[in-house]
Amino acid sequence: MNVEGKIIDCEYNLKQINHFNPDPFYVNHFFKAYLQSVIDVYDEILEDANRDFGLFISGKCTKEKFERKAIKKNDQQALRFLSWFNENYENEHNSSYPNFIKKIIYFFKESNHLPKITIKIRANPRYKDDNFQTIQVELSKGKIRSKEELQIEIKRQTPIFLEIINQKRKNKNEPKVAENQIIASAFLEMKNHEDIEISHACEIYLPVMKRLLDESRNEIKELTRWVDRQ
Numbered sequence: 001m002n003v004e005g006k007i008i009d010c011e012y013n014l015k016q017i018n019h020f021n022p023d024p025f026y027v028n029h030f031f032k033a034y035l036q037s038v039i040d041v042y043d044e045i046l047e048d049a050n051r052d053f054g055l056f057i058s059g060k061c062t063k064e065k066f067e068r069k070a071i072k073k074n075d076q077q078a079l080r081f082l083s084w085f086n087e088n089y090e091n092e093h094n095s096s097y098p099n100f101i102k103k104i105i106y107f108f109k110e111s112n113h114l115p116k117i118t119i120k121i122r123a124n125p126r127y128k129d130d131n132f133q134t135i136q137v138e139l140s141k142g143k144i145r146s147k148e149e150l151q152i153e154i155k156r157q158t159p160i161f162l163e164i165i166n167q168k169r170k171n172k173n174e175p176k177v178a179e180n181q182i183i184a185s186a187f188l189e190m191k192n193h194e195d196i197e198i199s200h201a202c203e204i205y206l207p208v209m210k211r212l213l214d215e216s217r218n219e220i221k222e223l224t225r226w227v228d229r230q
Contacts, residue, residue, distance in 0.1 A: 003044035003213065009037040010209070014202045017186075021199050022150075024117040025142040027186040031198050035108050038101070041209055045085070045216045052220050053078040077223045084219055092212055097204040100196045104188065116189045121154055122197070123165055123177040131168060132195065133161045135184065150184060158182050 013034035020026035043061065050061045055069045055078060063082065070078035093102040108114060120132040135153045138145050158179055165177050187195040 003041055003048070006037050006040045006044060007210065007213070010034055010041070010202075010206060013037060014199070014206065017199050017202060022119045022184045022186040023144045024119065024139065024186060025144075027198055028114055028117055028142075031188075031202070032108065032114060034202055035101075035105055038205070038209055039105060039109070041213060045213060048217070049078065049081055049085075049220050052224050053081070081219055081223055085216060088212065088215060092208050097196065097201045098208045100190070100201055101205045101208075104190065107190070114188065115191070117186050117198070118189055118195065119150075119184055120187045120195070120197075121157060121161055121182050121184050124181050124183045126200075127169065127172075127174050129168070129172075131161070131165045132187065132197075133157060133164070154182060154184055 013030045016030040017027055017034065020030065046063060046066055047061045049055075050057045050066060050069075053070070053075055055066065055073065055075065057065050057069050059065075063086075066078070067082055069075075070082065093099050104114070118134055119137050120134050122132050123130055135157050137150055137153050144150055161182065162177060162179065168174075169176055185200075186198050188198055189195055
């Protein structure tokens with residue numbers, strides 16, 4: 001499958017995350033699929049660079065293989081691209097949500113599983129630095145037993161949550177949250193990192209990945225064009 005197909009996979013898995021949110025079982029499944037599609041997109045970028053620079057790397061093209069072969073062939077343009085890609089990748093992952101996706105991809109690659117998913121309630125629409133509150137929902141084989149039980153727990157936790165979040169909103173001159181604006185969502189617990197809402201992080205990350213893909217293609221084209229002019 002080409003890189004456009006992998007982008008479509010990411011978009012599909014995000015839709016599934018949003019559809020099943022906040023059920024931990026299904027969110028976990030489609031979030032792993034989403035992360036694998038992101039990994040595949042970056043692998044395809046390197047594979048395109050391998051082909052266009054004529055490095056002829058056999059098997060799966062990794063950054064380590066790419067660098068070794070470029071050094072061996074003394075291909076300065078390929079090395080220049082790799083340096084450009086690494087710098088731009090890091091720059092794109094400076095903000096909190098892309099940085100979270102970057103860290104969780106590393107965790108996923110190393111362990112082949114995800115940290116624990118919790119269910120929290122939040123305000124919709126959200127505002128910066130809004131509070132979240134964990135709710136305890138009975139699960140059966142990792143799945144939410146019923147929507148009715150979920151709604152009962154949300155309703156039970158809503159009064160204290162509204163008191164906390166509306167105090168924060170009042171202090172910042174932001175709109176007050178009403179009872180019908182409280183929703184439940186799946187969050188990921190990650191060591192040494194604040195809990196992150198999975199669906200929101202995935203939505204923010206899509207344009208980051210697409211931008212890196214487009215800019216990488218332009219950079220490869222420009223560098224190979226420079227070689228052709230020599």
